[in-house]
Amino acid sequence: MSAVIKNKALELNPNVSVDCVIFGFDFDQLHCLLIDSGLSKTTGRSRLAVPGDLIYDNETLDEAANRVLKELTGINNIYLEQVGAFGDPNRMGKESDKEWLKSLRAEPDARVITVAYFSLVKMNDFNPEASSFAESAGWAPIKEIDELAFDHREILECALGQLKRKIKIQPIGFNLLPQKFTLSQLHKLYESILNKPLDKRNFRRKILNLKILTPLNEKQVGVPHKPSQLFEFNEENYQKLSSEGFDNFGF
Amino acid sequence: MSAVIKNKALELNPNVSVDCVIFGFDFDQLHCLLIDSGLSKTTGRSRLAVPGDLIYDNETLDEAANRVLKELTGINNIYLEQVGAFGDPNRMGKESDKEWLKSLRAEPDARVITVAYFSLVKMNDFNPEASSFAESAGWAPIKEIDELAFDHREILECALGQLKRKIKIQPIGFNLLPQKFTLSQLHKLYESILNKPLDKRNFRRKILNLKILTPLNEKQVGVPHKPSQLFEFNEENYQKLSSEGFDNFGF
DNA sequence: CTTTGAAAGTGTGTTAATGACACATAGCTA
């Protein structure tokens, strides 16, 4: 990795980075992908962070975010959306942060403003071993995430807020589910994101009214209860709905 | 102005700027504050742009945006909200842009990513003469704005989009009106922002139901028609509504 | 001083969306 950095060092912009809040769903809880920098020498605690990197001077911000995602998950063409810029001069001011930066960056003291993105990935598609990015990486349930490096906690809150607002208006949740899924899984997903219970029947009615789900001639197998109908996301009707501005929607 | 820049040159970050899309309302149309760089030597046309500047290394992004606003309008504590970061490597690639930058910046060729903000100002409070910022500055009706310098056209669109989305959910329009205003003025404002007609009676009902307007014991005077009731924005009830998440709302 | 023009202000009926709520069904397992 350091070889890579050296080769491109001239193009690395020391002042601007991107950070990616990557959400995943395991049919039970909402998760976030975190990297681990290893143990801090001073505090002895591990530093968890959201993946991110300085940008290259010849790439757009979106390209940088996609690159980070690709490097980390190996996945291309993921749902990705900008959250905003974070630029407190002291955002990397903690001792343990500085320590980490020294081992990582050519100019560890440079002022860095970061542009945050959030992305939704199908946990199935992502193989955690594929990471060539950090010492280790893994999924953490959102509810169990405590302190993070830099201002990443704030970034995470902000990204989660944006996801909540967004999913109330625009059906983007499918990006977190496998291609074939059940309505209960979708229901659970919405409850996890919005962090509140939703009435089952009303939820089904609303989602089905959108006409963006295609029922398949397939059912769950091997479950110890009534097997449920599988559905597929219907890209075509979604486009139609999208062009109308997702008006008849709301949770 | 160049003296100011020289004094603080060491602290200026060459890679990050803020740009402020400043909206105003003249009781008829939505306007945007633009600065004029003077005539380009190559194209002979004037370069209009949204006000913006490189940030100092010891200020937050919000502070930078507030500073730019202060320098331009003399007004403090204005409604201000981040729109997002814009970072296309070619965003300042036009010849006329480069020409302008050379006259303006210590490192005119540096890659600059910019963080856009939008703000709402009461046009009454703003004295255009007060500007110490650009060769000239003035209000332009949104509908008449054509090409702008850099990627400012895109930034403007984006800010306007955010304003539209926001005002549907959160009653922030009062920031564009004087302290005392009529319902018709507010009505017109909403129509201008959303760029579509809204039914008068339904509009009045909805706004009044929010209970964030205090009717005053005052009426318009000197108008050649039935004088209308004046209202004032009620900060206290707004806070109450705010804490409930602005649920019962929507245009 | 009467007429005219111009915007303010006001209420109802219809339709669509929302939210609350309970029981029968299908498949697996013990």
Next chain:
DNA sequence: TAGCTATGTGTCATTAACACACTTTCAAAG
């Protein structure tokens, strides 16, 4: 074959959204 577990389904009451037209008040003009 009895029991467990999650699926799947309909109605009613309430609330929000939308469409729509006439009277009132003032100033200005004649």
